[in-house]
Amino acid sequence: xxxxxxxxxxxxxxxxxxxxxxxxxxxxxxxxxxxxxxxxxxxxxxxxxxxxxxxxxxxxxxxxxxxxxxxxxxxxxxxxxxxxxx
Amino acid sequence: xxxxxxxxxxxxxxxxxxxxxxxxxxxxxxxxxxxxxxxxxxxxxxxxxxxxxxxxxxxxxxxxxxxxxxxxxxxxxxxxxxxxxxxxxxxxxxxxxxxxxxxxxxxxxxxxxxxxxxxxxxxxxxxxxxxxxxxxxxxxxxxxxxxxxxxxxxxxxxxxxxxxxxxxxxxxxxxxxxxxxxxxxxxxxxxxxxxxxxxxxxxxxxxxxxxxxxxxxxxxxxxxxxxxxxxxxxxxxxxxxxxxxxxxxxxxxxxxxxxxxxxxxxxxxxxxxxxxxxxxxxxxxxxxxxxxxxxxxxxxxxxxxxxxxxxxxxxxxxxxxxxxxxxxxxxxxxxxxxxxxxxxxxxxxxxxxxxxxxxxxxxxxxxxxx
Numbered sequence: 001x002x003x004x005x006x007x008x009x010x011x012x013x014x015x016x017x018x019x020x021x022x023x024x025x026x027x028x029x030x031x032x033x034x035x036x037x038x039x040x041x042x043x044x045x046x047x048x049x050x051x052x053x054x055x056x057x058x059x060x061x062x063x064x065x066x067x068x069x070x071x072x073x074x075x076x077x078x079x080x081x082x083x084x085x086x
Numbered sequence: 087x088x089x090x091x092x093x094x095x096x097x098x099x100x101x102x103x104x105x106x107x108x109x110x111x112x113x114x115x116x117x118x119x120x121x122x123x124x125x126x127x128x129x130x131x132x133x134x135x136x137x138x139x140x141x142x143x144x145x146x147x148x149x150x151x152x153x154x155x156x157x158x159x160x161x162x163x164x165x166x167x168x169x170x171x172x173x174x175x176x177x178x179x180x181x182x183x184x185x186x187x188x189x190x191x192x193x194x195x196x197x198x199x200x201x202x203x204x205x206x207x208x209x210x211x212x213x214x215x216x217x218x219x220x221x222x223x224x225x226x227x228x229x230x231x232x233x234x235x236x237x238x239x240x241x242x243x244x245x246x247x248x249x250x251x252x253x254x255x256x257x258x259x260x261x262x263x264x265x266x267x268x269x270x271x272x273x274x275x276x277x278x279x280x281x282x283x284x285x286x287x288x289x290x291x292x293x294x295x296x297x298x299x300x301x302x303x304x305x306x307x308x309x310x311x312x313x314x315x316x317x318x319x320x321x322x323x324x325x326x327x328x329x330x331x332x333x334x335x336x337x338x339x340x341x342x343x344x345x346x347x348x349x350x351x352x353x354x355x356x357x358x359x360x361x362x363x364x365x366x367x368x369x370x371x372x373x374x375x376x377x378x379x380x381x382x383x384x385x386x387x388x389x390x391x392x393x394x395x396x397x398x399x400x401x402x403x404x405x406x407x408x409x410x411x412x413x414x415x416x417x418x419x420x421x422x423x424x425x426x427x428x429x430x431x432x433x434x435x436x437x438x439x440x441x442x443x444x445x446x447x448x449x450x451x452x453x454x455x456x
Contacts, residue, residue, distance in 0.1 A: 039100075
């Protein structure tokens with residue numbers, strides 16, 4: 001099956017260790033896909049924080065909601081303004 | 087497919103969601119005005135409800151969504167026929183036992199009890215009328231270590247309740263009990279004493295390891311009797327996180343200047359080196375080793391990169407980014423909150439000392455400390 005991140009690594013000759021942490025895809029500031037999260041820290045309509053390897057990822061915006069969640073992947077929808085990493 | 091919606095009024099539902107995600111499919115998670123809502127498949131709603139109740143979360147509302155909501159309005163002949171057939175099948179099934187539940191057994195295995203049932207030809211789908219409850223009860227009471235057994239048929243289930251013979255804990259462990267001690271620092275909010283003598287009262291501030299319940303009770307004649315101390319004590323526990331933000335900070339910043347050297351080696355013997363001199367006054371080195379991927383021979387290439395850096399004074403506008411720092415401190419505090427801890431209150435204080443702004447964020451939890 002096609003794996004976006006693996007294709008990226010092989011096409012650009014990058015190191016495979018690059019994808020052992022977490023990956024984010026932001027689609028038009030309306031959808032954020034996070035791969036490799038380690039649990040939700042906080043949820044509100046303006047701010048959703050998730051734990052990732054060695055830190056916290058903070059998604060700031062409006063009308064935010066978690067559309068889908070599994071133990072490693074997460075889809076957030078809403079008007080995304082900022083993605084910060086602490 | 088969303089079918090069932092839950093609404094939970096609580097502050098710390100995030101930890102709960104992390105736990106639920108591991109076992110159930112939940113989606114469309116929202117949180118507004120401290121009310122968290124999410125959808126789940128209707129077949130999982132009972133299990134989720136059970137978990138929520140187990141960890142003390144109250145459910146504000148729960149309702150059917152999607153297909154399940156419209157099912158009641160369907161008046162199709164096929165569905166009505168299906169319902170009639172289901173009802174007939176259900177009525178027939180009420181004549182049989184579909185489930186055998188064994189409760190109360192700790193040392194006696196369910197297998198031993200099932201063996202007795204097999205001797206009586208009782209299995210799943212046995213006719214209810216063929217079961218002699220009294221005889222079965224007597225037979226079960228003859229099992230070793232069973233002091234009492236009750237058998238009832240409720241619905242389609244045969245429920246067997248076993249009471250095992252108990253040894254008196256007070257006599258067996260006379261004088262060997264340890265006092266009940268606090269697992270946290272905090273302020274006591276409630277005490278539910280089950281057994282023993284209380285050493286604290288509501289409102290007392292206790293530290294980790296402080297004695298809460300003594301392992302004895304006083305008799306009327308003044309003598310003491312050793313007992314296992316048992317109590318449910320809740321207390322307010324404070325989790326505090328501190329963040330210091332300096333107005334001015336000197337940081338090490340890499341310039342874009344790099345000097346790279348590499349060497350080639352075969353079987354540990356160096357046969358080629360680039361020896362560029364490092365002219366930077368301040369620099370840090372990074373080394374990397376790998377084999378040449380396009381060569382059949384095991385030739386190792388060793389990179390040494392020298393990155394120039396400078397020290398730069400960086401000014402921080404604390405007032406402008408205050409909310410961001412407060413949120414960061416909150417996130418740091420939340421990392422110390424354990425699974426299913428109930429958050430009672432959150433507050434923060436900002437102090438200024440010379441050129442340092444100190445944010446102290448406090449989360450108050452209500453915890454069972456015994």
